[in-house]
Amino acid sequence: MALASKSSSRVELARAKVNLALHITGRQPDGYHLLDSLVVFPQIGDRLAIEAADALELRIEGPFARDLTGPAEDNLILKAVRSFAEKAGIDVPQVRLTLTKRLPVASGIGGGSTDAATTLRLLEDLTGTYLDDEDQHALALTLGADVPVCLFPEPQIMRGIGGDLSPGPDLPTCGIVLVNPRVGVSTPEVFKAMERRENAPMDLMPEKFETLASLVAYLETCRNDLQDAAKSLCPEIGLVLSELEAEPRINLARMSGSGATCFGLCELRDTMEIERTLRVAHPDWWIASGPLS
Template identity: 70%
Template structure:
């Protein structure tokens, strides 16, 4: 079955996935780790644009385009396109996809997963074929463990191996600064360095955080169980956390995911100035900022 384009071009921000807290609660017999995490999606990310074309084309540009390995044929965006066509029962659409890679690769903020999820959402709109929720979730899971949570870029709790999703609390109006020392961290190496694999789950969270102080208070009772092992793999993470902690405008700092990206929470009015100061002091680091919600 063919498809008929619904509009000329669709574009969307593929938001970074930031783990405000990440507890490792166990390990299955097949080796997969169990987790309990609060994931959020700030207004920082890559950009995906899709438009009808005469031939299928993927263009990858942006500051981190060269860091993607394996060529465009192995890109998750194209895998998403092919998987979507198969699930929707249509021929592979002839479209031009432009991926503007603004997020560092292998950085603990789900850039590739968010690219894949955003591609799926855009393909539904541009082809007019909308998959059933369970079918879309199954397709997303086949593309990667973090892809399902990125389908809806809203605060979510991730449990199990990441497939057990539920709505997270409402976030306050505040800002976030993301910092990466431009050092790639391999997730298997971090898990290999993890000493304790059965830890307590997240504390119960309220349905809404009224302000930044309330969110900070909650996060102080949580952890990222991968931060210590990641520090042993990538000592540069400590430099990033130290720089964020040294800024009085930053009220809370932590590493996201398996690293090496770290985040600092602050008031919305301070995000841009913190970003500029960090860029000036550490020109070799990647720094980005924006609203948390």
């Protein structure tokens, strides 16, 4: 198909999806768990570039490229391209996508989901074909339960099985440090190891947090209900959390999603120095830092 601009190319940061709080509030008869979660998208992520080409092509590079195993045709980015074309009623776009994989794979921060959602946004801009919100959400949901929330990388509240989305609060200027011990953890096994699945939802959330202290005070009333189960399966998570909690410049430490990535919230001015300190102590860990939003 003819693209909006044959000479155009676009690049976007596919931001990590971080669960600042994750409450498991029940389980449906079909096995899907119900959740109540505050999700944010820090300025940390994969890099995705798209440009016109002679055929559909996906190139993968970066530090975690080799961890994306399996046939290329099964990659969620290519599935997103083909599904977008089908939903939009257009030919499959002839584009070259280049993914610089900076986020660890299967690590509780939605790397594959945010890559797919970013692909959909880039395709709309490059082709000049825009789906309405309902069609876009439905398309994203066919690609994965976490893809819809990644379509709009801003604070959001996820409820239900993840598809019930509403705008999250305004966040203060602050920083986040992400740490992954480079040890895999199985999401199904984490859910299986949970001792309790009927938990209270998050407390009523204000529309805006003026300061890091007010955000932390609220988050201290919250939990990640998967954290203990994940720690029982992957003791390295406990070590990461202990290191983050021992760092005096970190105001709150918690695991994201089903792990094994953990985060620490801090003042923005301290992020780089905390990252450097942790890298010296644990050169085998994946560590990244940046603004929270």
